[in-house]
Amino acid sequence: MFDEDGFISRDLRPLAAVPGASGFTDDAAVVAPPPGCELVITGDTIVAGVHFPFGERADLIAIRAVRVNISDLVAKGADPIGYLLHITVPRGTEEGFGADFCAGLTTCQKDYGIGVLGGDTVVAPEDALLSVSVTAFGAVPRAQSVRRFGAQPKDVLFVSGTIGDAALGLLAARGDPLPDIAEADVEVLEASYRLPRPPFGLQQAIRRHARASLDISDGLVGDLERLCRASGVAARVDVAKVPLSDAVTRTCARDQRLMKVVLTGGDDYQVLASVPVDRAISFAHDAREAGHMVKAIGKMLPGPPQVSVLDRDGEPMAFRRTRYSHRA
C-alpha cells in the first residue's frame, strides 16, 4: 500500500536537488530570481475523473501535472525554474504508485531543467479523488512577462502546434462514437489527450514579440474570448488557417461537425499569442529556430470583446458553448 513517508524519503527527495530545495527537508522553498528577472508563478490542480481518467498510469499523471503548468510559463514568456508539489493520495493506493509517479517527475525535470522545491503530501480517505497540484516558477527578464491583457487591434493572432487532437482524443478515451477512422488515428488522438505537449522552448519568442498570450487549456475559442476580455479587443479566427494534425484532418473530413469540438474542446496546452503586425515574420522565424511551428489564424479587431469564427466559406460559425468545462 502507498506509504507517505517512503514516498517522500525514497521517491521525492532525490528529485529535490536544485538550490533552495534543500533535498525535500523543508516544505518551503527559498527562491531568488536571476539578476534582472522577475518570477512568474502559476499553478494548476488536476483531479482524477475530471482532468485524467481513473486508473491512469501514475507516471502520465505526474507528467500531465507538470506540463499543464509548463504551458502557462511558456505563454507568459518565462523560463521554468522549479515547482512545488502538493498531492492528495487516497488511502489504499497501490504501493508502486509513488515510484511510478516520481519516474514521471524525473522525466519532466530532465526535459525542462527544473527541480521540485518542496511541497506536501496528504493521505485522504479511500474514496477521495487523487489530486495533484503543481505550482511552477519561472524567470522572465524584468517587465518582459506577457499577460492576457495588452493585445491591440490589428495584431496578428498566432497559435502554436496543432489544435483539437486532445479534444477528439478525449472522445476516443471515453469511448464516445467517432467516425470510421483508422485505428492508428484513434491511437494518435488518444495519446495526444493523455500526454499534453506544451511548446517548451517557445517562451523566448513569446517574450520578444508577443503583446499578449495565454495557453489553451479550455478550448481555442473560449480561451481566445478570455484574452479578448482581458485586453478589451475583439478577434476573428479563420477556420481554414487553424493548424490541424493529419489525424484530426482525416477525422473531421469524415464528420464536419467535429470541427466545433476541435475549436472548443479542451486540453490543447498550445499557446495563443497576439503579435504586432510588424513582428509577425520575426515571431514565426524565432519560433521555428526554437523548433516550434506557429501559425497565423486570424487577427485582433477593435470593438467589444467578442470572437468571430469564420468557416471555410467565410461564414460566421455559431457555438452553443465556446469553452470546454472540465467536469467528471
Add this chain to the structure above:
Amino acid sequence: MFDEDGFISRDLRPLAAVPGASGFTDDAAVVAPPPGCELVITGDTIVAGVHFPFGERADLIAIRAVRVNISDLVAKGADPIGYLLHITVPRGTEEGFGADFCAGLTTCQKDYGIGVLGGDTVVAPEDALLSVSVTAFGAVPRAQSVRRFGAQPKDVLFVSGTIGDAALGLLAARGDPLPDIAEADVEVLEASYRLPRPPFGLQQAIRRHARASLDISDGLVGDLERLCRASGVAARVDVAKVPLSDAVTRTCARDQRLMKVVLTGGDDYQVLASVPVDRAISFAHDAREAGHMVKAIGKMLPGPPQVSVLDRDGEPMAFRRTRYSHRA
C-alpha cells in the same frame, strides 16, 4: 448552486488588487521580491474530512487555508506578500459558499497585508471532497531565511504561544470523551482547533535570532524530530516548561494521560525555534515587543537526531507515536 464563473468574477476578483495580480484576469502571477530580498514559497492543501470537519463554515475554511501557510512563512522569517488559490469544489455546493469563502479571505488579506495573486477553481463531481490549496509567498532579506536545518548543540529550544489546545479541541470537535471539564473550556479548545492562530509578527525576531525553525503542524514532538533530523542534532524537552493555556492545564489536571495528546497532537501552528544561547534573551525580548510570548522549553544536544521528553519528575516519557497524521 455554486457557480464557478460568478465565484471568480464576483467574489475573487475584488480580492486581487495587489501588484502582479492583475485583478484575477490571469492565472499566473508576476512577482519581484523587494530589493535585497528572496522569496519564500510554501504551500499547504487542506481537505474536507481530513483537515477540517465536513460542513465547516466556508469562511473558517478559507481562514484556515491561509493561516496554515502564514505559520510556515513566519517560521521561515518571511514577511507575507501574497498567495495563489487553487480550490476544488464539489458540484452541488450551495450558492452562498463562494461569498462566505471570500469573506474569510478578505479577513486574512487585511490581517496579514496580502493579496491573492491568481489561481484556479475546479468543479469536481458531487462526491468529491472540498479541497483548498494555498501557495503563499513571503519576502526575506537575502540569506536571512531560517530553515529546518542549522540548529546546533547547546541552542535553546523555544516555542511560541501555547501547545495542545487544537489537539484537545479536535477530540472535543469529534465528540471523543474528554474528562469532566467546564463547557467554557470545551468551547475554547474547540475554537482553537477550528481557527489556528499563527504567531504573525514573530517573523522578524525569528530571522534576527533563530538558527533553525519550523511551524508545528503535526505535533510538538514529531515536528521537533523533523528539525533534529534536518539539523543532525538531538533535543531535550522539559514538559514542565511547555506553555499551556488555562483550558489545557485544567483538562490535563483531570487526566494526566492527555499530556501525550498535547505533546504529539497536531494543528498548533505555533513556531519551534532553535536559538543560540547568547541570543535567547534578545529573542524573547523582540518576540514580546512584537506582541508574542515565546518560551524556552529545552535545548539542542549533540548526538544522533532524537528527541527526549522529560516529565515533571525528570523521567523520560515514551510515546507510541510522536506525530499526528492527518487522516479522515
